[in-house]
Amino acid sequence: MNRPDDCLFCGIVAGTIPSQTVDSDERTISFMDINPATRGHALVVPKRHSTDLMDVDDEDLAASIAAARRLARRMDEVLQPDGFNVLNACRPAGWQTVFHYHLHVIPRYEDDPLKLPWIPRGGDEDEIAAIAEKLRT
Numbered sequence: 001m002n003r004p005d006d007c008l009f010c011g012i013v014a015g016t017i018p019s020q021t022v023d024s025d026e027r028t029i030s031f032m033d034i035n036p037a038t039r040g041h042a043l044v045v046p047k048r049h050s051t052d053l054m055d056v057d058d059e060d061l062a063a064s065i066a067a068a069r070r071l072a073r074r075m076d077e078v079l080q081p082d083g084f085n086v087l088n089a090c091r092p093a094g095w096q097t098v099f100h101y102h103l104h105v106i107p108r109y110e111d112d113p114l115k116l117p118w119i120p121r122g123g124d125e126d127e128i129a130a131i132a133e134k135l136r137t
């Protein structure tokens with residue numbers, strides 16, 4: 001996809017917007033999030049522009065999850081968190097605010113303030129089965 005002139009993460013990839021870059025490879029770069037959810041929160045971004053999960057190239061998708069795991073392993077050594085979340089926000093309803101596909105790598109600590117954003121409770125079995133049937137066909 002063509003790079004939009006006003007894409008923030010394309011600017012970071014190009015080096016025209018500053019970032020605290022921590023990792024890069026042929027397809028991705030990773031840098032610290034300026035609004036960290038927890039200590040060490042970072043982002044993995046394919047160098048090639050795509051808008052979101054729906055249009056990211058398959059190889060960039062694979063490279064981004066590989067880079068996320070590499071970064072998580074590095075954080076594990078350096079920051080010694082208790083766990084991780086790897087998160088993608090897709091479209092505004094899915095919390096996306098920067099429209100260049102990326103993964104969040106969020107180290108988790110037993111005493112951090114993050115909460116599960118849904119309440120796990122039993123769903124309607126018929127509805128679950130009906131949706132599963134639609135997804136299968």
Ligand code: AMP
Nearest residue numbers: 019032033034035089095096097098099
């Ligand atoms: P999302 O809301 O999932 O699209 O994630 C976008 C993320 O980019 C947010 O967590 C922001 O804090 C982060 N962010 C925005 N501007 C910058 C920047 N200049 N450098 C690093 N992270 C940024």
